[in-house]
Amino acid sequence: MTFSIRMLSAIALTMGVYLLAEQLYIRLKRSPLVHPVLVSIFTLMGIMTLLGWDYPTYQQDTAFIHFLLGPATVALAIPLYEQMSLIRKMAFPLLVSCLVGAIIAAFSAALLSAVWTGDSVLSLSLIAKSITTPIAMDISAVSGGSPSLTAGIVLITGAVGCLLIPYTLKLLRVQDDAIHGFVLGLTAHGFGTAQAFEKSVTCGAFAGLAMSLTGVFSAFILPVSPLADWVLQLTR
C-alpha cells in the first residue's frame, strides 16, 4: 500500500486544524461556543468545499484517525477504575440517577423529535445524543440512525449542556461539586468533563465517571429498548 499525498494531506490537515483550534479555545478562555471540535469541523467543511474534496474520499483518507477511537474507548476503563473508591461511597444514588438520567436524555430527545420533526433518521440519531462519541456512533448505527449525523448531534449536545447546566444547577441550588460534575458528565459527556475539570478535580472526576457509566449503560440498554420501534411508529 502506498500512502498518497492526498491521504497524508487529509490526515495532516485534520490534525493541524485541530491543534490550531485548541490554541484558539485556550486563548478565548475555553468558551464552549468555540470548542475545538466544533471549530475544526466547520473549518474543515469550509476547506473541503473550497478544495472540492468529497466526504467519502476524506473519510477513507482519515480512517487512521477514526480507527484510534476503538483503543481510546477501551482506554476509558482506566479513569473508571481509578475512580472506584469515589464510586463505592456514593454507589446507590449515582447508579440510580445515571440510569434515570441516561434514559430521560435518550427517550425525551428521540420522542420529542419524532413528534415535532417527523424525521425518522434524525430522531433515531438523537437517541445517542448524550453519549461520548465513540460509543454514540456505534449505538446510532445499531439503532438505525446515521453515525455521522449522531457525531454532529453529540457535539451540539455537548456545547448546549456546557452553556445550560451551570445556570440550571445554580437555580436548583446544587453546591456539591460531585453532583455538579456528575450531571455535567451525563448530559454533556466529554465537553462537560473538560469544563468540570476546570471547576475542581472532584467535579472533573465525577463528570468522567458519569460519562463512562452513561456510555456503558446506554450501550447495553438502548439497543434492546423499544425506543427505536416507538420512534419508527411515530414517524411513519
Next chain:
Amino acid sequence: MLGLFVLIAFWLGGTVLVDWLGWPIPGSVVGLLGLWLVLVINRGVPQWLKPPANLLIRYLTLLFVPAGVGLINHWDRLMTSGLAMVAIIAVSTLLAAVAMVGIFKITQRGS
C-alpha cells in the same frame, strides 16, 4: 507500543464476543468492561499502559473530527431542522438534569 497492543487486543476480544453472541452492543464497550475487570483483578494499572491510554484520552476529541465532518452530508437537514434540533436537545438536557438533581436530593435526605 505494548499498551496500544493491549488496548487493541481488548477491542478485538470484545468485538469477537459481541459477534459470537449476536449482541447489538459495540465491541469497544465490551472491551472497556473487559479491561476494567482485569484492572480490578490486577488491583492496579500497569505503568506501560498509562502513556498510550493518557495520550488517546487527552486527544479523544480530535479522534471524532473525521466523523463530525460527515455533518457536511447532512447540510440540508441541518438547514431545515437545525433550530428544532437545538431546541429539542436543550429541553431534553434540562429534563435529565432536573431529574438527576431530584434523585440526589431525595437520596441525601433519606440517609
